[in-house]
Amino acid sequence: MGELRKTPLNDSHVRLGAKMVEFSGWSMPVYYSSVIDEHLGVRKKCGLFDVSHMGEFFVEGSGAFRLIQKVITNDLGSLSDGKAFYSSMCNERGGVVDDLFVYRFDANKFMLVVNAANVEKDFNWILNHKDFFEDATIIDKTDEMAKLDLQGPRSEEVLQGLTDLRLGDLRRFCFFEGRVNGIPMIVSRTGYTGEDGFELYFDSSKAVEMWYKLLSVGEEFGIRPVGLGARDTLRIEAGYSLYGHELSEQINPFEAGIGFAVKLDKDDFIGKEALSRAKEDLKRKIVAFEMTDRGIAREGYPVFVGGREIGYVSSGTMSPTFRKGVGMALIDVGEASLENEIHIKIREKLYKGKIVKRPIYAFNDKND
Numbered sequence: 001m002g003e004l005r006k007t008p009l010n011d012s013h014v015r016l017g018a019k020m021v022e023f024s025g026w027s028m029p030v031y032y033s034s035v036i037d038e039h040l041g042v043r044k045k046c047g048l049f050d051v052s053h054m055g056e057f058f059v060e061g062s063g064a065f066r067l068i069q070k071v072i073t074n075d076l077g078s079l080s081d082g083k084a085f086y087s088s089m090c091n092e093r094g095g096v097v098d099d100l101f102v103y104r105f106d107a108n109k110f111m112l113v114v115n116a117a118n119v120e121k122d123f124n125w126i127l128n129h130k131d132f133f134e135d136a137t138i139i140d141k142t143d144e145m146a147k148l149d150l151q152g153p154r155s156e157e158v159l160q161g162l163t164d165l166r167l168g169d170l171r172r173f174c175f176f177e178g179r180v181n182g183i184p185m186i187v188s189r190t191g192y193t194g195e196d197g198f199e200l201y202f203d204s205s206k207a208v209e210m211w212y213k214l215l216s217v218g219e220e221f222g223i224r225p226v227g228l229g230a231r232d233t234l235r236i237e238a239g240y241s242l243y244g245h246e247l248s249e250q251i252n253p254f255e256a257g258i259g260f261a262v263k264l265d266k267d268d269f270i271g272k273e274a275l276s277r278a279k280e281d282l283k284r285k286i287v288a289f290e291m292t293d294r295g296i297a298r299e300g301y302p303v304f305v306g307g308r309e310i311g312y313v314s315s316g317t318m319s320p321t322f323r324k325g326v327g328m329a330l331i332d333v334g335e336a337s338l339e340n341e342i343h344i345k346i347r348e349k350l351y352k353g354k355i356v357k358r359p360i361y362a363f364n365d366k367n368d
Helices: 010-015 035-044 064-071 117-130 154-160 204-221 228-237 272-280
Strands: 019-023 026-031 045-050 055-060 083-088 096-106 109-114 137-140 146-153 176-178 183-188 199-203 221-226 284-291 302-307 309-318 326-330 342-346 348-354
Touching: 010 019, 010 026, 010 204, 010 326, 026 035, 026 117, 026 228, 035 045, 035 154, 035 221, 035 228, 055 064, 064 109, 064 117, 064 137, 109 117, 117 137, 117 309, 146 154, 146 204, 154 199, 183 204, 199 204, 228 309, 228 326, 284 309, 284 342, 326 342
Parallel strands: 045 221
Antiparallel strands: 019 026, 045 146, 055 109, 055 137, 083 096, 096 109, 146 199, 176 183, 183 199, 284 326, 284 348, 302 309, 302 342, 309 326, 342 348
């Protein structure tokens, strides 16, 4: 493996005492204090995440709309200026190439936010389908942009002190363009933790300045830097899929529980025929579970009902919020009923759990 890539904040993380790990080819902080402390800090107050490893593509031109509409499963026609939505991008077999967010600036300008591990694959995938849309330009700005996520119930108080943007008017899945701390940026409200919060996209040369400014201004509101460890436990509680776990080229969107992001009634798109069949012939699906026995189910552990293996754990953790083992699993659809008792094999012993509503953790979003 080659040298790990580093975000503009790598030295800042080291200075703050972060435990650094490899993630998707990047050197990233997994925690600064502890996963539990950082998780609960986001739930109760506010956390700041460096997610500058994520990919950003800008698709522009008179053919931009038609190109994106061809490669994503959601319906771009339902997205108005200043809004964003979640989608999958599938192959011809219906498997998920990646999940992503699409931001619409106007009819001829969009931003796609993709997973760090898939930046090169996704860019080439879109580029390979561009031949039909010569009047569209795709620009990979991953290396030029920093991305900071501010998450938690006090996020708006922290950020409002740095901008004239009316953050109270920014609703979920919408975004503003403006200045924060005098820096031009895109500010959105999509989230990945189950909490209220904001995503900040801006020039990577300003990353260190913005990072420390947020930590300074947010001190009175209990802000703390948060690593990938708590990002994972937060998203598992919130029931959000992670590519390579709940989503892959071997798992289709209906199995993954993101069928809401597939619009089969729109014009032809890549994978439409296969996805139409998959919806009618669903044999397995992702469910949320909690352990009723004391135990932590991890990725890959087999799941049983009545002595029969029915699937496997796709993500699992000890929930800092609920203080019990929780997770998601891909199992036979016939066994996916709420409250159904399951057994998960942990170190050669079966531990009891039950299927629960997804998401496991949900908050009352005043901006919905």
